[in-house]
Amino acid sequence: MTELKINSLEDINSVAAEFIKLVGDKRIFAMHGAMGVGKTTFVKAICEEMGVQDTINSPTFAIVNEYHTAKEDIIYHFDFYRIDDVQEAFDFGYEDYFYSEAMCFIEWPEKIDSILPNDTIEVHFKEEADGSRSIRIL
Structure with missing residues (x-):
């Protein structure tokens, strides 16, 4: 398990860069x-x-957004909050x-737990008492 901390919005991009390095080819x-x-x-x-x-x-209403990086990689960002059934x-x-x-970032993954690939990386966000955010990568 690795833990990252976002103290404020000013340092979110540096934490994101650290996250990218940590996860490698996941x-x-x-x-x-x-x-x-x-x-x-994030x-x-x-x-x-x-x-x-x-x-x-x-992507709350669209369920999935597709983004393209400068290197022509694809990133999919999912939000399953509004689905009622895994079907x-x-x-x-x-x-x-x-x-x-492609990289896939899945918000509200508990709605589709049964179909997540076995190699899915669990990322847990928590708001701390001081307003910072901790991110645990399992």
Whole structure:
């Protein structure tokens, strides 16, 4: 287990850069944490550090957003908050995303636990009493 800490928004990009180095060639990330803890903001920082030029926002209504890095890598950002049944992930063809070579950041992964790939990296966000965020990578 590795733990990172975001003390303020000013250092989120440097923490995102550290995260990228730590995870190496891992591709699937289950982002756990309460609403408003900073999961989407952290994914945005990761995308920025990887050279994404697109507008980066929450995929809450679209379920998935696709971003392209400066090196022409693809990043998929999922938000399963609004799905009611894992069948909805089957309906939009989750396999095409999860089993591609692209990075996949999955918010609300507990909604689709049964179909997450075995090599999924668990990332847990927590707001600390001082307002900072801790990120545990399992």
